Amino acid sequence: GEQVEQLPSILRVQEGSSASINCSYEDSASNYFPWYKQEPGENPKLIIDIRSNMERKQIQELIVLLDKKAKRFSLHITDTQPGDSAMYFCAAPPNYGNEKITFGAGTKLTIKP
């Protein structure tokens, strides 16, 4: 299955500043790159995704960048708020039949007041 490396594992930023999480993947044929947010005691939920026909996607304060040549994609949270404190996971499902979806190891983001 696709191996996805996610860094950093722990991230602390000041409220109002930006936070960035990076993922790299192996399969150059992957074409769908989701990001999930998991708040304490909750299940993971999709917050933003990007497909390989795009290089950049923004939903409000969330920005995803995709560099297919380098096989890297990243999540940027601008103007962070306390509610952004959570675990974040990336995934890069393989683009062939069996859909073995594995996740990066996760990033624990803490927003400091």
Next chain:
Amino acid sequence: EAAVTQSPRNKVTVTGGNVTLSCRQTNSHNYMYWYRQDTGHGLRLIHYSYGAGNLQIGDVPDGYKATRTTQEDFFLLLELASPSQTSLYFCASSDRNERLFFGHGTKLSVL
């Protein structure tokens, strides 16, 4: 919003016990997944399936069996539970190259 329901929400068993975790999705999704989540390890894939009667091996399958009886129902079986299987278990469903919808999780404790 797609619905994935897991049961039970909490389970306590003893070493050597027999446990079945249930998952039902009403989204008509082909793919269903079982993950375990442990501090420091993120979400690790145990087993998955792309349809009734199908089973695929994940990354951490040892000690687990699974069965997909219908398109809606996916079960995870621990026939001889061990303390190392104490964890938070998530079921999820999706269509191909689409988002995953997660259940609310089952907290399993093996004493």
